[in-house]
Amino acid sequence: MKFNGEKIAKYSLMLVAFSALASLLLIAVFILKEGVPFMFKVGLKDFLFSSDWNPQAGKFGIYPMIVASLYVTFGAMLIGAPLGVAGAIFLNEFVPKSVMRVIKPTIELLAGIPSVVFGFLGVMVLAPMIRSYMGGPGLSVLAAAIILGIMVLPTVISISTDAIAAVPNSYREGALALGATRWQSVHMVIIKAARSGIIASIILAMGRALGETMAVIMVAGNTVKIPQTVTDPVRTLTANIALEMANATGLAREALFATGVVLFVVIMILNAIALSAIKSRVRKK
Amino acid sequence: MRNNIQAICLVAGLGALTLLAGCGKSREGITMAGSTAFQPFAEKLAENYMMSHAEVSVTVQGGGSALGVQTTLSGTAQIGMADLVKLPKEADALKSLIVARDGIAIVVNPANSVEALTQDQIRDIFNGKISNWKEVGGVDHSISVVSREAGSGTRSSFEQIVGNVNLTDNALIQNANGTVRETVAKDANAIGYVSHGLISERIKALKVDGAPCTEDAIMSGTYKLVRPIFLLTKADATPACNAFLDYVMSAEGQELIHKNGLIRAK
Amino acid sequence: MRIPPKITQVIAVAILGTATFLTVVILVFIIGFVLSKGLPGVNAEFLLSAPKDMGRAGGIFTTLVGTVLLPLVAVAIAFPLGVGTAVYLSEYTRETQLTRALRFGTDCLAGIPSIIFGLFGFIFFVVMLKMGWSLLSGGLTLAIMVLPTIIRTSEEAIRSVPNSYREVSFSLGATRWETVLKVVLPNALPGIVTGVMLAIGRSIGETAAVIFTAGSSLRMPSSVFDSVRTMSVHFYILATEGISDEKAYATAAVLILSVLLVNLAAYGMMHRFISRRAR
DSSP: OHHHHHHHHHHHHHHHHHHHHHHHHHHHHHHHHHHHHHHHHHOHHHHHHOOOEEGGGTEEOOHHHHHHHHHHHHHHHHHHHHHHHHHHHHHHHSSOHHHHHHHHHHHHHHHHSOHHHHHHHIIIIIHHHHHHHHOSOSOSHHHHHHHHHHHHHHHHHHHHHHHHHTSOHHHHHHHHHTTOOHHHHIIIIIHHHHHHHHHHHHHHHHHHHHHOOHHHHHHSBOOOSOOSSTTSOBOOHHHHHHHHGGGOOTHHHHHHHHHHHHHHHHHHHHHHHHHHHHHHHHHHO | OHHHHHHHHHHHHHHHHHHHHTTSOSSEEEEEEEOTTTHHHHHHHHHHHHHHOTTEEEEEEEEOHHHHHHHHHHTSOSEEEEOOSSOOGGGGGSEEEEEEEEEEEEEEOTTOOOOEEOHHHHHHHHHTSOOBGGGGTSOSSBOEEEEEOTTOHHHHHHHHHHOOOOOOTTOEEESSHHHHHHHHHHOTTEEEEEEGGGOOTTSEEOEETTBOSSHHHHHHTOSOOEEEEEEEEOTTOOHHHHHHHHHHHSHHHHHHHHHTTOEEOO | OOOOHHHHHHHHHHHHHHHHHHHHHHHHHHHHHHHHHHGGGOSHHHHHSOEEGGGTEEOOHHHHHHHHHHHHHHHHHHHHHHHHHHHIIIIISOOOHHHHHHHHHHHHHHTSOHHHHHHHHIIIIIIITOOOSSHHHHHHHHHHHHHHHHHHHHHHHHHTSOHHHHHHHHHTTOOHHHHIIIIIHHHHHHHHHHHHHHHHHHHHHOOHHHHHHTOOOOSOOOSTTSOOOOHHHHHHHHHHTTSOHHHHHHHHHHHHHHHHHHHHHHHHHHHHHHHHHHO
């Protein structure tokens, strides 16, 4: 009887695993099936590099949205990465454990706040500030970059913290024994050792920023135009999908899935980079 | 520990079963979907209707007029709400009923000195031909045009009534009435359009071709930016559906609509 | 001129400290702002009465129910699927190209923007499978969204169980399944629970995917086929449709408090399991 139970367990687990993987495959196939043929119908060059977005007239150029997504994500990382990594280093190396016990949960609390709350605060507080001090409508690349930067801070801080904390204490002690100051041991030894984890955190945060929709819709202005300055309104790829979703049928809907494929490819590339960065860290140990 | 795991699984399983037990729906469900402008009113109508008709369950979803048409056609929703001047071609297959009318107010920031515009001026502003407030009697500053997203009934109606609107590339797009109002309320140089029921002291509704955006002007026809609210159903709608539609068109239903800020159908 | 290390340290600490301070200030400001504007509106009545007048009046009870039920359905689907898959991948198969590819695939799916899941869920579950806007459509969509996370964290937790435990179990005559059930899983439970908590946290905050699949009905759900509105969706609608800023802030305050509660619960559970194991 034990033998039978074992076989049942194994095959039911196999069934479960295959169902799970099947469902994941389902969505991947669905997106590709809707999106890829479209790209050939309309032409990859026209799709990716034309600035003419007018679904009613059959025009599906998403270039302004690609530029917008890149600018906004890059801007978000300009804010989130330095602040986040600096925070992780400072909290891990220069702050007593008691303070950490209070600050760490606060940061994790922030990670759980829904994006729509950030977006709303952006509309109520940030955009008016940008409009009065820097001109333009306030709803802009800058607003989106700042909000996204704040949103990815917890990700960068927690993953970088894990990477820094994972550096063996012997490294620190060794450096100090050689006469280094705290800061010297940090920037000459520890950061180098934790480098791949820190890079991984930044890249994962980038992926999150790229995929954010709700907060961006509320603060970016959603104009289909290549921005000339940081105070210009923009529409990201994700915002485009959300805004056009309700009105899109047929070819227009396929265009949205194709946009999804573009996002998927970019995030896949980012993930691959992050993965190889982490792998190299594991190998070093 | 093993007992704990077993216990958790048991509870989860029971919970799942009870949820699924509601499978056989004892109440007839009607799903309404579409116009976000009409959604609050549909909610109120549904709330009232269900007080005296407990055997029916009416749920209201949003999504925009375009989604309303689409989901009614596909059967996902039983009643579609669309606040369009002219229904799209696909809706020819559906039965349509005008249940209310709504004015579209052209709104600017209260600090804006402009009080009135003509339809031609409005068209040119939204087309981008007029790009500075001084061209229409205001201050010397560029105009921030705010519009709605592609599937919005309010937007389609606005563009159809004013006609020949080729929205300028520089327009800000917001995906709800409230955020349009918020944007206009905070930006002294913004102009946008919202349902007339959303006018508050934070924004100013302009006179269009001399007519103010008031209920009287809309009823008498002097204010031209008015659109009907359609409720769409498939030709073979259930009796319960039709009963609800009758309620909406009844004196009680129309009074409820009117009391909450919309215009009656007739 | 070469700056002495002690001085570079002071400068570095000052810069890092300022950056950290700035971060903390921003984070505290956000939480403080929302709580200060929202908490006054939160009381027992707000939490326990249903929304009236599209949310202009009344409370958020039905949305609270929705916020509890939707992640529950999602986890009820994703948990067995995810943990089962993790167990199968780590205990019953060898590390091959296939498993590596599968792992990479699930990682990528974890990065897909939620709006695309919303689009997929709407077209597939709501329209094609005729499930309509419902807890089921929303739950299935969210389940697919969090499945990669649960598989990943469960696998890591299972792998971190020392092989010696398994070997001892085998040497005592236990079968693989018995080992998994009585030795591996109990020891991997803290990590698995973390994954589930992450999944729940993500489901609570999710708005884009939820609006298009679970809908936004303000009614109390009576079955898994009914539409629900979660607090995130309610907040979004209140804020963007300009219905009531006051209620919006209050809802946001409740959301923040719920996240705090879930986090504390996660910590509590972690500590309990860790201290239990230490015994």
